[in-house]
Amino acid sequence: MSLWNLVSHMPPEEFSSLSVEFPRSLRCLLAEWLENQPWEFINGSDAFCSSMASGMLSAMLDKLRSAASSDGQQCQILQQVSNIENTFRRDPLRLVAVVRAILEGEKAAVLKRDHHLPLSFHRRQEELKFNLGLQRLQHRIHEIQTLRDEGPGRDGAVQSPMAPRELPNLILEAVKELEAVKQQVLKRIQIWKRQQQLAGNGAIFEENLAPLQKRCESLLEVYFQLQQQVMAVSTELGPELLPRLLERFNEVLSSLVKSSFLVEKQPPQVLKTQTKFQASVRFLLGPRLLKAAPKPYVVRADMVTEKQARELDESTGEILHNTVALETNPTNGTCCANFKNLLKKIKRCERKGSESVTEEKCAVLFSTSVTLTPSNISIHLQVLSLPIVVIVHGNQDNNAKATVLWDNAFSDIRVPFVVAERVPWDKMCDTLNLKFMAEVQTTKGLLKEHYFFLAQKIFNDHSASPEDFQSRHVSWAQFNKEILPGRGFTFWQWFDGVLDLTKRCLKSYWSDRLIMGFISKQYVCKLLSAKPDGTFLLRFSDSEIGGVTIAYVIRGKDGSSQVENIQPFSAKDLSIRSLGDRIRDLEQLRNLYPNTPKDQAFGSHYNKEQTGKDGRGYVSTAIKMTVESER
Numbered sequence: 001m002s003l004w005n006l007v008s009h010m011p012p013e014e015f016s017s018l019s020v021e022f023p024r025s026l027r028c029l030l031a032e033w034l035e036n037q038p039w040e041f042i043n044g045s046d047a048f049c050s051s052m053a054s055g056m057l058s059a060m061l062d063k064l065r066s067a068a069s070s071d072g073q074q075c076q077i078l079q080q081v082s083n084i085e086n087t088f089r090r091d092p093l094r095l096v097a098v099v100r101a102i103l104e105g106e107k108a109a110v111l112k113r114d115h116h117l118p119l120s121f122h123r124r125q126e127e128l129k130f131n132l133g134l135q136r137l138q139h140r141i142h143e144i145q146t147l148r149d150e151g152p153g154r155d156g157a158v159q160s161p162m163a164p165r166e167l168p169n170l171i172l173e174a175v176k177e178l179e180a181v182k183q184q185v186l187k188r189i190q191i192w193k194r195q196q197q198l199a200g201n202g203a204i205f206e207e208n209l210a211p212l213q214k215r216c217e218s219l220l221e222v223y224f225q226l227q228q229q230v231m232a233v234s235t236e237l238g239p240e241l242l243p244r245l246l247e248r249f250n251e252v253l254s255s256l257v258k259s260s261f262l263v264e265k266q267p268p269q270v271l272k273t274q275t276k277f278q279a280s281v282r283f284l285l286g287p288r289l290l291k292a293a294p295k296p297y298v299v300r301a302d303m304v305t306e307k308q309a310r311e312l313d314e315s316t317g318e319i320l321h322n323t324v325a326l327e328t329n330p331t332n333g334t335c336c337a338n339f340k341n342l343l344k345k346i347k348r349c350e351r352k353g354s355e356s357v358t359e360e361k362c363a364v365l366f367s368t369s370v371t372l373t374p375s376n377i378s379i380h381l382q383v384l385s386l387p388i389v390v391i392v393h394g395n396q397d398n399n400a401k402a403t404v405l406w407d408n409a410f411s412d413i414r415v416p417f418v419v420a421e422r423v424p425w426d427k428m429c430d431t432l433n434l435k436f437m438a439e440v441q442t443t444k445g446l447l448k449e450h451y452f453f454l455a456q457k458i459f460n461d462h463s464a465s466p467e468d469f470q471s472r473h474v475s476w477a478q479f480n481k482e483i484l485p486g487r488g489f490t491f492w493q494w495f496d497g498v499l500d501l502t503k504r505c506l507k508s509y510w511s512d513r514l515i516m517g518f519i520s521k522q523y524v525c526k527l528l529s530a531k532p533d534g535t536f537l538l539r540f541s542d543s544e545i546g547g548v549t550i551a552y553v554i555r556g557k558d559g560s561s562q563v564e565n566i567q568p569f570s571a572k573d574l575s576i577r578s579l580g581d582r583i584r585d586l587e588q589l590r591n592l593y594p595n596t597p598k599d600q601a602f603g604s605h606y607n608k609e610q611t612g613k614d615g616r617g618y619v620s621t622a623i624k625m626t627v628e629s630e631r
């Protein structure tokens with residue numbers, strides 16, 4: 001969503017101070033176009049900034065004249081356009097400052113109202129900054145070329161006495177800018193890798209690497225142009241400056257090349273031995289740097305433990321079919337190695353303290369060595385997959401998933417595979433919600449009251465308020481090591497059971513908000529005790545893994561109330577008879593809390609009952625649920 005889409009619905013008087021030199025009517029005509037120009041990144045007054053400002057003024061005038069031709073107030077708009085041209089033609093940098101102030105004011109208004117800007121806005125700003133950085137580098141290269149051309153040339157021109165002194169400074173400035181743009185690219189690659197990791201917990205992920213590859217290739221092209229200019233004037237740079245420059249060039253190339261070697265398709269993060277799995281790596285600069293290679297390079301995949309991932313000196317376990325060619329596809333312009341592997345066995349490393357087998361993390365190390373053309377530099381490429389937990393039996397899956405969930409959520413750039421032992425409770429809530437929505441495939445996430453119940457459960461504290469929990473930290477031990485009081489399972493084992501049940505049997509009920517779910521038995525009594533006879537609600541069992549129960553109120557003749565909880569239903573129970581049909585069966589159930597008639601709430605979830613005889617002449621039968629009540 002564009003910034004203009006947000007501010008155009010706000011009162012115009014909020015922006016009156018921003019419309020003195022640039023009418024709001026023109027801002028409206030330019031709309032999103034204005035936000036697609038790098039106004040806020042043009043901060044200087046040098047030749048490059050002046051040239052950019054002049055070009056943006058011309059583009060703006062053309063855009064406005066084009067928009068005016070299809071507007072009912074053409075004359076008025078053209079007059080405003082003429083005023084803009086007359087005001088800023090001699091000082092286009094002033095226009096940049098005016099528009100920058102307008103956009104800053106609009107951002108401030110949105111932040112004041114919404115407390116954040118759209119993600120698409122941040123992405124566009126980052127793209128503008130990168131493109132402007134490339135343009136600035138190209139401008140520097142042109143300046144260097146111009147200085148070189150001032151030397152004795154085809155016309156025998158005499159070199160400017162300033163040129164020898166200007167050239168080194170200009171080159172140093174260009175190399176500094178090259179390093180800054182490279183850092184931008186590397187940061188964007190790190191963001192992509194982090195988003196890929198969060199996708200393991202269900203976050204939305206734009207996995208398309210084509211835009212990143214285009215960035216890397218664009219920067220590499222400018223790198224070679226600048227390097228060529230430096231080598232052409234190497235004799236003028238002196239014996240001290242040239243080696244320093246070449247060292248910086250090599251560092252830029254090496255870090256860019258190494259960072260562009262990525263795991264495009266991650267192996268499963270919970271991996272059972274003797275199970276085939278797939279993975280692929282992609283070398284973003286491969287199509288550009290390896291096109292003259294006599295034969296494809298070979299990428300090797302090895303399993304490494306946490307300790308070995310830090311040292312990268314040896315592998316553990318065996319992966320069959322662990323070498324694959326790194327091949328360039330001219331059709332789609334990619335350079336990839338696709339693996340179809342078999343993990344045969346794993347050597348256990350020494351675990352830390354009370355660490356269990358399912359807390360032990362390893363990874364696949366993908367590596368190769370390539371010789372780059374045209375420079376003939378040999379570079380060793382290696383990249384680690386996301387952490388993997390290897391299991392030998394299906395009953396280890398639940399605890400292995402807990403290790404992966406925690407690692408994906410609470411690790412960032414780090415030493416492999418260090419992750420926080422304690423994290424803020426609100427971050428844990430975000431992670432649980434993300435995982436729940438992704439696993440269940442629903443747009444209806446957890447609510448504040450759900451988080452309150454979950455906090456009471458994981459902290460074993462029923463006296464704190466929701467606000468009290470917000471400042472707390474939850475530990476890995478509380479999440480999946482310590483057994484819940486009075487139970488035989490951990491918090492995660494219980495929560496994962498709810499996930500599995502909801503995914504398999506309750507998705508539509510949850511998405512229709514028919515299940516209150518995460519609520520304690522004590523709070524259910526408080527809600528239902530004052531309600532009419534037959535009022536009921538659905539909650540997840542607190543004492544069993546993967547169960548949903550119906551709580552309902554019964555009123556005696558004397559007006560007293562009693563809340564009953566029906567034995568929890570498992571996924572197996574609900575596969576025999578659905579939750580909706582079980583609710584229909586029970587005459588004791590009349591209204592879904594707070595006061596919705598059950599047929600109105602669950603009617604769309606009832607299955608059609610078969611009556612009469614079937615095709616073979618047999619009388620139909622049906623299973624129905626009953627509840628024995630003491631009252």
